[in-house]
Amino acid sequence: MATGYLIIQARTAHDALPLGGVKIWIMDQQGKHTYYVTTDESGETEAIALETLDKSLSLDPNFTGMPFISYDVLALADGFNSFHIVGIPILDGETAIQPLEFVPMQRMQRTPTVTEIQIGAPAVSMTGKRYQPGPHMEDTEPQVLRQVVIPNPITVHLGSPGASASNVRVSFPDYVKNVASSEIYSTWPDASLRANIYAIITFALNRIFTEWYRSRGYNFDITNNTAYDQYFIYGRNIYESISRIVDEIFNEFVRRQGQTAPYFTSFCNGTTSACAGMSQWGTVTLANQGLSPLQILRSYYPRDIEIAETNIITGILSSYPGAALKTGSTGLDVQTIQTYLQRIRRNYPAIPTITDQAGVFGESTRAAVAKFQSIFNLVSDGVVGKATWNKISYLYTSVTRLAELDSEGTSLGIGTVPPSSVLRLGSSGQDVITLQYLLNVAAEFNSTIPAPKQDGNFGRETQQSVAAFQTAAGLSPDGIVGPLTWQALYNTYLGINQVLPPDIDAGVTEYVVRSGDTLWLLAQRYNTTVDAIKRLNGLTSDNLSIGQVLRIPTAASSGGSYFEYTVRSGDTLWLLAQRYGTTVDAIKNLNGLSGSNLSIGQVLKIPSAGTAPAPYFEYTVRSGDTLWTLAQRYGTTVDAIKRLNGLTGNNLSIGQVLRIPNG
Numbered sequence: 001m002a003t004g005y006l007i008i009q010a011r012t013a014h015d016a017l018p019l020g021g022v023k024i025w026i027m028d029q030q031g032k033h034t035y036y037v038t039t040d041e042s043g044e045t046e047a048i049a050l051e052t053l054d055k056s057l058s059l060d061p062n063f064t065g066m067p068f069i070s071y072d073v074l075a076l077a078d079g080f081n082s083f084h085i086v087g088i089p090i091l092d093g094e095t096a097i098q099p100l101e102f103v104p105m106q107r108m109q110r111t112p113t114v115t116e117i118q119i120g121a122p123a124v125s126m127t128g129k130r131y132q133p134g135p136h137m138e139d140t141e142p143q144v145l146r147q148v149v150i151p152n153p154i155t156v157h158l159g160s161p162g163a164s165a166s167n168v169r170v171s172f173p174d175y176v177k178n179v180a181s182s183e184i185y186s187t188w189p190d191a192s193l194r195a196n197i198y199a200i201i202t203f204a205l206n207r208i209f210t211e212w213y214r215s216r217g218y219n220f221d222i223t224n225n226t227a228y229d230q231y232f233i234y235g236r237n238i239y240e241s242i243s244r245i246v247d248e249i250f251n252e253f254v255r256r257q258g259q260t261a262p263y264f265t266s267f268c269n270g271t272t273s274a275c276a277g278m279s280q281w282g283t284v285t286l287a288n289q290g291l292s293p294l295q296i297l298r299s300y301y302p303r304d305i306e307i308a309e310t311n312i313i314t315g316i317l318s319s320y321p322g323a324a325l326k327t328g329s330t331g332l333d334v335q336t337i338q339t340y341l342q343r344i345r346r347n348y349p350a351i352p353t354i355t356d357q358a359g360v361f362g363e364s365t366r367a368a369v370a371k372f373q374s375i376f377n378l379v380s381d382g383v384v385g386k387a388t389w390n391k392i393s394y395l396y397t398s399v400t401r402l403a404e405l406d407s408e409g410t411s412l413g414i415g416t417v418p419p420s421s422v423l424r425l426g427s428s429g430q431d432v433i434t435l436q437y438l439l440n441v442a443a444e445f446n447s448t449i450p451a452p453k454q455d456g457n458f459g460r461e462t463q464q465s466v467a468a469f470q471t472a473a474g475l476s477p478d479g480i481v482g483p484l485t486w487q488a489l490y491n492t493y494l495g496i497n498q499v500l501p502p503d504i505d506a507g508v509t510e511y512v513v514r515s516g517d518t519l520w521l522l523a524q525r526y527n528t529t530v531d532a533i534k535r536l537n538g539l540t541s542d543n544l545s546i547g548q549v550l551r552i553p554t555a556a557s558s559g560g561s562y563f564e565y566t567v568r569s570g571d572t573l574w575l576l577a578q579r580y581g582t583t584v585d586a587i588k589n590l591n592g593l594s595g596s597n598l599s600i601g602q603v604l605k606i607p608s609a610g611t612a613p614a615p616y617f618e619y620t621v622r623s624g625d626t627l628w629t630l631a632q633r634y635g636t637t638v639d640a641i642k643r644l645n646g647l648t649g650n651n652l653s654i655g656q657v658l659r660i661p662n663g
Helices: 055-059 172-183 190-209 240-249 280-288 293-298 332-344 363-375 386-412 430-445 460-472 483-499 519-525 530-537 573-579 584-591 627-633 638-645
Strands: 002-012 023-027 033-038 048-052 069-076 082-090 095-101 114-118 154-157 167-170 252-256 305-309 508-512 549-553 562-566 603-607 616-620 657-661
Touching: 002 023, 002 069, 002 082, 033 048, 048 069, 048 082, 082 095, 095 240, 154 172, 167 172, 172 190, 172 240, 190 240, 190 252, 190 280, 190 293, 240 386, 280 293, 293 305, 332 363, 332 386, 332 549, 363 386, 386 430, 386 616, 430 460, 430 483, 460 483, 519 530, 530 549, 573 584, 584 603, 627 638, 638 657
Parallel strands: 002 095, 082 114
Antiparallel strands: 002 048, 023 033, 023 069, 069 082, 154 167, 252 305, 508 549, 562 603, 616 657
């Protein structure tokens, strides 16, 4: 028998939070338990070796059976709904990565619901004909975008265009990985895989560029129906060989020379189904003959096609600088990566602390990059190339967004009793802002719920988000927020609070260094010490750089006030001290502990802040933000924000850091 491998990744909130200690059973097709494993602090299992069939079967277009052995997975996490994955195909010599995006249980929910995902055979083995309607780019449709943009996320409709089915939002690279893993076999030659992945990327970008569905009144970008588009199985496994190619080329596409538009790269398997486009099985034959990916594509599409690239990627704060960063590199791009990794490691503590000088790519930066790459299935070489840069940027956006939502909830004064108002299309005011905030929180943990803008106006976007939430909550999706929907929103919000760290930023505030700042001045301002700031940030000198992000401890190191924390699986005194800006000794002294052992369910006293709140907090501008919406959201005025930031106009830039007056 041949051998393949399976890795399970358990995370939540778009990978912002890893879930350690998740219980996982792996079963064969007879229901026999083959393995029992748990996830580590990064939410990942070891690579598990599983029996399968010989690789040669997946390279033979005439083989009529399934060239793999399938396995099932049952996954349970305390406080979260469960997963049952059926039919994960294990291929010879390939590593299958099964992501599990856990959704927190609602408050008062006694038993978890089980999400069942059926995977099965790829589209290339299907016998049905494919009909992919699309534009002839020689006669470009009048309504098109002006430039090619990578939509991150992309919205996928889980059915035919007119079917009543859910939409899901996934990052564009993850979408392409899913489609490639659902369409073809990952055992195929590299040139064949790349040709197919280029076709998949370009097909999706053509749908975006021509607004094929949006211009027809649909609220999605593409479907997962093979009769119309390309195969996508929400929640399925992906393959490491496919994943690494996609990370390298996800922003590259096929076009005709002299044209802007992505070419309409239709395709079919080329055996049981014939089409005017690319033959998937035919790419294997051509790759074995030594053709390159572009030569393979030119065998099916016009001879004047070329591979183009776009660096316009929505949802990415900083664009890839164009050259890889590695040991010895210096400058602002290095500092950006260091800042992002230092923030990400608060959620992924396996990433080591960076102690290099800001903007200098030394050994500790290389080690942090390599560990990050290992956690997220990138080539672990310690070099920040395009794939690593984009993944770090995506993760940084996810973790900071989650922390920001937590801060917004405090600012809005979300309690435990829902408003009594009934909201519908056309409503406006503070209750709508509360509604939009709760929908944004729910959307972070459930990709079927779109996140509306928080502008206080109940428009079509908010109505669609409400209807999607109601569907997910088992309510009638009428788009009207009455008592049942309000209660479900609050139960969802409070359920999330029950399973997340009580305050991921408790005892710590983030500060962006400005001209004139010194460690001594910051220590005086925040009632702490220079040593405490240096220890929390891993600093070896007193030098600061403008734009550097510092974590400032606001918690007393001993004595004073405290809050209570219930120990969970994976907690250690060291991790708790790092998370809450204190020390192991301070926690042990406050709790009268003589050793370092902890028990799940144990209640600890954690030293908490003893100083007055800062006069302002910092906010990173996102798409759709205006000074007016920020003033409304945080209970201040446009003039107060402008005055605090020295602004003379009302224009904002995505990624801009603003000071927002506190209360």
